[in-house]
């Protein structure tokens with residue numbers, strides 16, 4: 001595996017899930033694989049789960065780990081070409097990337113969408129420069145349009161908790177006070193489309209996800225109708241993806257609090273498990289009683305980030 005961005009990069013999902021279970025049963029089974037190998041994790045944005053779970057996964061595999069917070073201690077990086085660098089950015093990404101590549105064997109990149117220029121974000125401009133110029137295998141730790149380590153962990157969690165062979169999984173938009181990227185719902189949709197589940201997306205009009213990720217997934221604009229009989233409720237906010245409303249890319253279109261997942265929403269489901277990638281804003285996305293309730297699986301879902309990442313790094317090490 002040379003890069004991990006989309007669901008296709010992982011190949012057959014049943015095989016990937018089997019590898020995940022193998023690693024979950026013995027996290028240190030492949031400890032020799034990473035000996036004298038170094039993972040470089042590069043963060044342009046904040047993180048709790050990705051930072052900790054990725055470092056843990058690499059350590060389980062015997063790797064050394066370097067973490068670089070670009071905006072806290074490193075030179076500020078220019079990402080555009082053709083600019084006169086007379087501002088606060090002292091180094092260009094095109095020099096920084098090969099230098100970083102010379103110090104490591106695998107690179108993980110976190111670089112969120114700016115939400116002002118759809119074309120720039122959806123071209124995955126920063127991530128693709130790492131792939132092109134680092135000379136190393138690269139995996140996404142949430143980039144402008146995707147968060148595959150999260151989606152893989154979500155799939156593992158659904159596989160562990162499902163009680164029927166083909167569960168109904170509902171991705172529900174929920175309100176938020178800030179404009180958030182579409183990376184998590186994009187990847188979740190892409191992975192659920194590839195998995196053997198009955199997948200439904202619900203959101204207010206204008207929040208249609210890019211077809212590259214949403215594929216042929218069923219969209220139901222009536223949230224309560226979408227949630228009927230659900231086995232899993234995956235709540236998430238995202239800003240306007242700019243598909244049906246190009247001029248509104250990255251904007252908040254709705255603050256409708258009736259979309260907040262509360263007990264009345266969960267009541268119409270098939271005793272659904274509640275999921276969210278975290279961090280989550282209580283009172284906006286979900287009520288306290290739902291996220292603290294017996295059907296909330298947000299903690300094991302987050303714990304599975306270590307497992308999804310272990311599978312990905314292991315495959316990259318084995319491909320060297």
Ligand code: CP
Nearest residue numbers: 047048049050277278
């Ligand atoms: N879910 C997730 O990626 O969490 P962090 O932003 O804390 O890494």
